Amino acid sequence: MLLQQIVNGLALGSIYVLITIGYSMVYGILQLMNFAHGDVYMVGALVAFSLLTTYHVNVVASCLIAVLVGAMLAALVERVAYRPLLGKDRTVSMITALGAALVIRNGEELVWGVAAHGFPSFVQTTTLQIGNLQVSVVQFFTLLVSVVVIIGFNLFLKYHKVGKSIRCVAQDIPVAKLMGIPTGKTISLVYAIGGALGVLGALLYCSSYNVVFIGMGFAGTMKAFSAAILGGIGNLNGALLGGLILGLSESLAASYISSAYRDAISFLLLIGILLIKPSGLLGRHISQKA
């Protein structure tokens, strides 16, 4: 059974990874806890749900539109909620983020209601039998997508002009401005990418479990938050590691300790790891500029 539970945990973790990437990246570049992350990606997922079920739009188009919606909404949130507070204390932006999240969540509730709906599975939810083990295809497909995204994004940051400008903005905004980098646009772009990646993760999440409901947004933000911190926030490889470890710990906790307390146990694990290594497993301790 242990092996199957590990497989279950990795599968669950794969879903978490993609959601975490967007979240971690925003923090890594802009030092902001984007608590609206989950709710933004849920809007994308719900839009996809409506397109797929009510309007019968084909899968590819629905996903593209959903990702676009997520990206635009994320950029909008940045403009409206975060930009005016740039430079202020970090806690202030955290609070605005929570506020933005609430506004979005209530908006979602008005349009889609809070009930759970069946989300169509556009990636085959088949389960492979490998020996004695059940392996869910779609969840490992998600892991594959996550890895591709991480590698792609790392390359983008390193070699592409826009990627480099993002790194400049991450290092020092005033100097980046002096260098002629359009910092405002770059920041919006970072959020937009974060939102787009989040929606991608959400679409695969909903597709794996064939369910979509608003609560997945906030729950997802919490998972992304924990996984990102666990792996070292700001580090994309850390997001990968953190997501997988979180999934594993939940699965093992549910099977060997108590399913009712699975979340509590995963958070205890998070606390434990942070006590030993405060910057997360792969995080670098960034010293504060005075």
Next chain:
Amino acid sequence: MKQSIRLMIIGLLLVVFLVVSAGCGGKKPESIKLASVSPKTGPWATYGHDQRKGMEVAIEVINEAGGISQGPFKGVKFEIEVFDDRGDPKESANIAQKLVADESIFAMVGPTNSSCALADAPILEKGGVTMVTDLATTPELTNQGYERVFRTYFTGITEGKAMAMVALETLGLKRMYVFYENTDYGAGIQGALVPAMEDGAGEVLGVDAYTPGQDTDFSPLITKARNAGAEVIGICGSYNESGLIIRQVRTAGWDVPIVICTGNNHPNTIELAGAENLYNAYFTSPPVIGDSTDPNVVAFREKFEEKFGEKPGDYTAYAYDAVMVIKEAIELGCQSRDELHTYLRKIENYQGLTGPITFDEGGDVMQPGIVLLAFENGEYVLYE
């Protein structure tokens, strides 16, 4: 001196006036206002709307017949005021406080969720308002000595025993693994299911809880159950999770029979589980009112379809009966919301849609048997 004497006389007259007007409590109220307290939004909204609709049909039937038919309140009509507690005990408690403070409310019908009922009961008990719940099942509600709590639905004990009977006798399976919702509701049913299985020479291989409205991945639990060699799975929870669990069991390639508690034979379950996954799934349910030939039930069905343009769900009848027993209590002589509970206890064998109603000491009713449904050809049908 004259000034103060004048003031004293005015004060005295005021007091006398107040006492006299308070004493005239037997005045006919404008209407009997019943509060519909249940989730109208949120994961359990389906149950809340079922309740509201059942109540509205009952109120329409009563009012069309001229309101209360006998006693001091003869001719007074009923009214409904709708509250949304979202299934959240904190919200429900707020509503309960509101009802206590609002003298125009005669009684509460609901709440739907067991946790909300447990939160509301002490507030209503203290505030002198009676609760008649049409769907909360926790046994804890009626065994704590509350006088103003009544229930027209089954208790979790009845449900748990029925599920055990289905597994042991109808299906002939002994080794069960139980999944239950980590709430008063789920715990109540599970708390009766496990001993019932064991008393009937069955075996409960394991009991695992899940958090409703949050957990979407049940694979660790399913792996555990499979590994333990379960012959049958019991689910004590509502449709959001039961649908997902059934789907995940089937996609893991496991055909094991699944027995589910009442409240799950809804379209939502089909949507979440996927119709193709609902084989070998056994839904316990209240008697299906769609099939009944009882003239009262037929009349209820027709009225419901006329009013809402859809067939009544099986759970709407319990809300209907809740309103009707309140009417019965008033006709027996109840003249204020404060004494409603005394008169409800005087009811003997009132013929409700759900069967003969007499409330026991705790406030529960002896219910007719739970029926068993399976899913065939896109709908729930009686299992033969």
